[in-house]
Amino acid sequence: MANDVGKRGHTLLIVEDSRSVAGLLADRIGLINGVTVLVAGTLEEAQQMVLARKDELFLAVLDLNLPDAPDGEVVPWVLSQGVPALVLTAGLDDNERDGLMDMGIVDYVNKTNPSEIEHVVRTVERIYRNRHVSVLVVDDSNSARAYLMELLRRYGYRLREARDGVSALAQLAQHEDIRLVLCDQNMPGMDGVTLIGRIRQRYCRSHLCIIGMSHYGSGMLSARLLKAGANDFINRPFLEEEFFVRVNQNVELIELIRSMEESANRDPLTGLYNRRYLADAGGMLFDAATRTGHGLAVILMDLDHFKSVNDRFGHFGGDEVLRKVAHHLTDITRSSDIVARYGGEEFCVVAQDMDNRKARVLAEKLRAGIAGLCLTIKGQAVPLSASLGMAVHLGSGLEDMLTRADRLLYEAKSSGRDQVRMEQENP
Structure with missing residues (x-):
């Protein structure tokens, strides 16, 4: 089964009433090859742009405090239109942070720290690249599988799913674009350790990442999963921020290795193979x-x-x-x-x-x-x-x-x- 979100457009919307911040973001994000940037300064302007170009948007970067939406009203409205949102804020307490994450935002960034602008740019670039990255979620629980896929959907990954080890192996054989497997340990027929071992017989760590997951994690279980061939392990329940960091870091590692291999195999002048x-x-x-x-x-x-x-x-x-x-x-x-x-x-x-x-x-x-x-x-x-x-x-x-x-x-x-x-x- 597949759930592809890689069909989103190439346009990003910045909603920010500070012209200096909006200009800086637009200039930096505009350097990402293929991305078109729109800028709005109010909720009303944002609504007009979203309604006119919703199918083109792959992400919105939203200021939490706007002249006509001082209490973050822009966030739930944009999310209601099916557009993922990255929130800019001057500061959050724990309750505000929990409220935003519960809404389903991608992430939040403190815009008072100049270095965080680069974090925004990196996140945007990551989400834009994810349209070409497929992730396979393997879990026999429908609800757990749906939750993981919803989280991954926020970051724009192409999604595939499997209910057991046999169907997971079939998905991998059929779809060569899968770069990451999220694998639950406790599944009937073939548990996570066994499935990971089977996967590693064909796919090496440098070409396919595997993250093992379990509600009953322990040092011994994580060691077994890692020795079987997992690149990482996540204990359930987890913080969503931790989940995103782990997933993105593993995908970026794969991309780095592939880039290095590609460079070693290419003629630098012509770009042809050597x-x-x-x-x-x-x-x-x-x-x-x-x-x-x-x-x-x-x-x-x-x-x-x-x-x-x-x-x-x-x-x-x-x-x-x-x-x-x-x-x-x-x-x-x-x-x-x-x-x-x-x-x-x-x-x-x-x-x-x-x-x-x-x-x-x-x-x-x-x-x-x-x-x-x-x-x-x-x-x-x-x-x-x-x-x-x-x-x-x-x-x-x-x-x-x-x-x-x-x-x-x-x-x-x-x-x-x-x-x-x-x-x-x-x-």
């Missing part, structure tokens, strides 16, 4: 092609006369050409293909499920596309072409295919450039 990733992922595609009998094409291409581009326009001009070519290659190929920068002006494409005819069509499309790029640097046209060599017989491994593709690339260069050389059909 040779390290090509060797690892390409090797897996080769193994899959060997196993299934489906075709695999390895295409090496080299830009013709690229030294003359560097001589005419300098290395900055050459770098711009490489970036444009990389963008073109990404546009033409499929998401399942590997596109890598192989060397200085050399690129490589590894395409799976390719027979000889499809491989030839792809290679010619790549060649013609590069030749057809309309590039100008400093007002001068930059003519481009590329020579391509393509291996389609599996042979002994990916390195073998790369070696043969390189030999064919050399033949294309020697025969006049701007052409594709491909292996002949098997005898």
Whole structure:
């Protein structure tokens, strides 16, 4: 079962009567790529904006004391429209804090502390990114599961749910976008420790976070869950603020690890994959092609006369050409293909499920596309072409295919450039 909240819009509403605070927030939040910011200074203005653009709003940042709503009336009204709310306040006592949390706000921030403005910005960015993050809630209790999902909904997560371990494993197998699992310990058939152990047989800690939960927590239980493979443990009942902090920290850890891995696998100039990733992922595609009998094409291409581009326009001009070519290659190929920068002006494409005819069509499309790029640097046209060599017989491994593709690339260069050389059909 799924409950997706990732369909919200890209607009944020700031309701704040202090122009300086509203301006500072709008400027900082406006730097988040993709977010549009609206500003209102009164409850009346906020109501008009919400009613006109409710479907576009993913969050509202609300001042608790407005000229026409001095007692926080803006908060329940905005929440009643289905818009999550982050509250700005000059100070709260415990009863006021409990009242706001019971309403279902995302969080509250003391705006008298200048450093808290950055907390607001980070929270907004977190909620905006969460539209692409799926969380799986596993609990046999309908009410407990619904409560957890309501909390997660406030932070904009995409939600999936399961009543037991078997359905949880099925959800994970079906939905690769799940980044966090909230797992209750006490479930019939398969308890939390067992489920977590099963999950860890397939998903490592750095790619999927698991938070174990229980009403009967103890040091021994939390240790068992952590040893089984959980990243964290939460005792029930819990403070909602603690819950949000734990969940967000674990998701951010996953994102950080993925970002570091992505950086290690990418060429910093073009953004394409590097040779390290090509060797690892390409090797897996080769193994899959060997196993299934489906075709695999390895295409090496080299830009013709690229030294003359560097001589005419300098290395900055050459770098711009490489970036444009990389963008073109990404546009033409499929998401399942590997596109890598192989060397200085050399690129490589590894395409799976390719027979000889499809491989030839792809290679010619790549060649013609590069030749057809309309590039100008400093007002001068930059003519481009590329020579391509393509291996389609599996042979002994990916390195073998790369070696043969390189030999064919050399033949294309020697025969006049701007052409594709491909292996002949098997005898």
